[in-house]
Amino acid sequence: MSNIFKAEFIRQYEDLGTVCPVFRKIYWADKIVRKATLSVSALGFYEVHINNQRIGKFIFAPGWTSYRTRLQYQNYNVTKYLEECNTIDIAVGVGRRRHKRPDEELPFLKSDEIAVIAALTVEYEDDTVEVITTDKSWECMKSNILFSDIYDGEKVDFTVECEDKFTVKEVPLDKKILIAMEGEETREMARLDAVELITTPTGEKVIDFKQEVTGYVEWVVPARKGNTYKLQHAEFLDKDGNFYTENLRSAKCEIEVTSNGVEQTYKPHFSFQGFRYIKLIGFNDDEIKLENFSAIVVFSDMKRTGFFACGHEDIQQLYENIVWGQRGNFLDIPTDCPQRDERMGWTGDAQVFARTAIYNYDTRKFFRKWLHDLAADQEENGAVGNVVPAGWQGGGSAAWGDAAVIVPYQMYLAYNDTRIIEEQWESMINWLKFIETECSEKGRWDKGGHFGDWLSLDAGYEAAGGFTDKSLIATAMYAYSTSLVIKMGKVVGKDVSYYEEMYPAIVEQYRKNYLNTGKEEHETQTANVLALYLNLTDNREREAEKLIKLIEECGHLKTGFVGTPYLLHVLQDIGRVDLAYKLLLKDTFPSWLYSVKMGATTMWERWDGMKEDRSFATPEMNSFNHYAFGAVGDWLYSTVAGIRPDENEPGYKHIIFEPIPNKELGYAKARILTPNGEIISSWEYKGEGNLCEFSFTIPDGSYATLYLDNEEYEFVSGTYTTEFNYPEIS
Numbered sequence: 001m002s003n004i005f006k007a008e009f010i011r012q013y014e015d016l017g018t019v020c021p022v023f024r025k026i027y028w029a030d031k032i033v034r035k036a037t038l039s040v041s042a043l044g045f046y047e048v049h050i051n052n053q054r055i056g057k058f059i060f061a062p063g064w065t066s067y068r069t070r071l072q073y074q075n076y077n078v079t080k081y082l083e084e085c086n087t088i089d090i091a092v093g094v095g096r097r098r099h100k101r102p103d104e105e106l107p108f109l110k111s112d113e114i115a116v117i118a119a120l121t122v123e124y125e126d127d128t129v130e131v132i133t134t135d136k137s138w139e140c141m142k143s144n145i146l147f148s149d150i151y152d153g154e155k156v157d158f159t160v161e162c163e164d165k166f167t168v169k170e171v172p173l174d175k176k177i178l179i180a181m182e183g184e185e186t187r188e189m190a191r192l193d194a195v196e197l198i199t200t201p202t203g204e205k206v207i208d209f210k211q212e213v214t215g216y217v218e219w220v221v222p223a224r225k226g227n228t229y230k231l232q233h234a235e236f237l238d239k240d241g242n243f244y245t246e247n248l249r250s251a252k253c254e255i256e257v258t259s260n261g262v263e264q265t266y267k268p269h270f271s272f273q274g275f276r277y278i279k280l281i282g283f284n285d286d287e288i289k290l291e292n293f294s295a296i297v298v299f300s301d302m303k304r305t306g307f308f309a310c311g312h313e314d315i316q317q318l319y320e321n322i323v324w325g326q327r328g329n330f331l332d333i334p335t336d337c338p339q340r341d342e343r344m345g346w347t348g349d350a351q352v353f354a355r356t357a358i359y360n361y362d363t364r365k366f367f368r369k370w371l372h373d374l375a376a377d378q379e380e381n382g383a384v385g386n387v388v389p390a391g392w393q394g395g396g397s398a399a400w401g402d403a404a405v406i407v408p409y410q411m412y413l414a415y416n417d418t419r420i421i422e423e424q425w426e427s428m429i430n431w432l433k434f435i436e437t438e439c440s441e442k443g444r445w446d447k448g449g450h451f452g453d454w455l456s457l458d459a460g461y462e463a464a465g466g467f468t469d470k471s472l473i474a475t476a477m478y479a480y481s482t483s484l485v486i487k488m489g490k491v492v493g494k495d496v497s498y499y500e501e502m503y504p505a506i507v508e509q510y511r512k513n514y515l516n517t518g519k520e521e522h523e524t525q526t527a528n529v530l531a532l533y534l535n536l537t538d539n540r541e542r543e544a545e546k547l548i549k550l551i552e553e554c555g556h557l558k559t560g561f562v563g564t565p566y567l568l569h570v571l572q573d574i575g576r577v578d579l580a581y582k583l584l585l586k587d588t589f590p591s592w593l594y595s596v597k598m599g600a601t602t603m604w605e606r607w608d609g610m611k612e613d614r615s616f617a618t619p620e621m622n623s624f625n626h627y628a629f630g631a632v633g634d635w636l637y638s639t640v641a642g643i644r645p646d647e648n649e650p651g652y653k654h655i656i657f658e659p660i661p662n663k664e665l666g667y668a669k670a671r672i673l674t675p676n677g678e679i680i681s682s683w684e685y686k687g688e689g690n691l692c693e694f695s696f697t698i699p700d701g702s703y704a705t706l707y708l709d710n711e712e713y714e715f716v717s718g719t720y721t722t723e724f725n726y727p728e729i730s
């Protein structure tokens, strides 16, 4: 049992307003220290310094979890930082304890809503052990961080002397909420140099980092005593080339620092922004040096496991935008966006993107922690939150709540992770039980509030929820989640007979009420995609023809968050991979490459985020860093490069290679680092003809089936190269 459970949560008596407090303890090491471990947690984000040295690399510790019942603590080996006299300082910011809603300005967190808890365990050479814990003997001071929150930014005044001491009280919080660290630490993962200084038509001084990132700017504060310097953040310049922040809604994303006359480097402590551009306010021209500004990229310290490359510049950029979108939104939890007054763990977005995310990075710890929070925040009746952790209320939407089942399944598939099935089993079953309460008839999910095919293009500009019947989507997702629960239940030896009996009833309800009804809201691209991808139709040719006709009639996709992830897979399955590639290679609105053409460096929330004249969609909901439509990334891995796991032998024990080359790409290559080792698949057209060279690597302990030219070839581990004629896809 960690000594942190011997410590007390402490906070100061006085209300310090928005100023971030620092809790301090002086500790004398009067014997030789063999090992010292500091265990820490906080209500709010904390930063620890011992003798003015920052402890650990965890940015925004202790992380965001379902705080009502789960609060991570961290252990740090601090032996090397200790001297005879030691000053332990723990600064605290509100962190994820304060959220914004687009429609209301929430009062700033009262100071009695933050607290810290810590225990320093010191083992001396003489085998004695001393434990110093947080209690009312600690001091509290005001820091020079006058204000800090994730949305509005941070305000620091270097002229402030932090002398005044404030009395500390112990807070009787239930320590049972403390849990050992589960997730990945969020860390500074990359540093980008400032690239260009722009003076906008309205005379603003703007720095362009050329890449949209999530994190913060580290910069040199000039030595003009008492002067206040400000940085504002934006994703894009408007069509006239001026700084554009309207789509941030009520999030100010502003950093303000008052100089004390000493040039010094500064970066935010408890705030982050989503940005490509920064505007400088209060700087003299000679105080602006590009080399003094760096963009620090902060995200969860996951191991990169997937790499994709191809010979088509825009497709390559699309892939990079997908990866940057994941970096920008996998900051401790999977957020919808990192810049505006939202930044919530939207479940629907996470489930549609999960398969792609798992190709790109080792998300096992990241998603395991998040799924534990999903279960912790699940309502009594089994409803899964629309956002996890519960920063906002509301739950129970089809395709959003189904993250409870789909994310564990994707983890099982890629990692052969049966533990996550065991751990999430009760949550999955409670979700299915919740759905049953929303059915007017057995198997027909036709009640409740649903987001629908979010941001599809088939219902006109204003209707974000799309045109597809929401109970069609709900019943389809009910069938999907039930089918996955049956599969996962069998893997871990659960009795799934109830669901094996329920599944055909759901399919029957789908066919009776939503299939081939001729009603427009049942005949959208997404409706046909779901019927085909989830095998709900009893006549695949019919739905396939309708889907192809719907696409060829308008010449583009219209699908939203629900239909888009499956669209290209379905077109491939129905033998129209040519149409799939046509949609992928299209670069006019609406399409994946349209945003690339318009200068995107991450994925956009909307297909129509920016118009051809570079004016923007409604600022009410227009993020330029939303990964949901980046779900196409898994088709780049599984079809363009041709690597996918086999659900019968998960974790890439058995690998399926099914590359579908396209001459317009010239070549494609993917590498995936799996629990079994590295898998490589690449193809390249040789010369003018259709001769295509294909090579692949299978790690030890795995074997593979190659589907090529309607033939099947079995391979054991090793590296192989072969050639075949692959006709132009037209």
Ligand code: BGC
Pocket (backbone or CB within 6 Å): 336, 337, 342, 346, 348, 349, 451, 454, 621
């Ligand atoms: C979020 C989306 C989410 C949607 C659901 C939006 O505000 O940004 O990510 O899926 O709401 O309605």
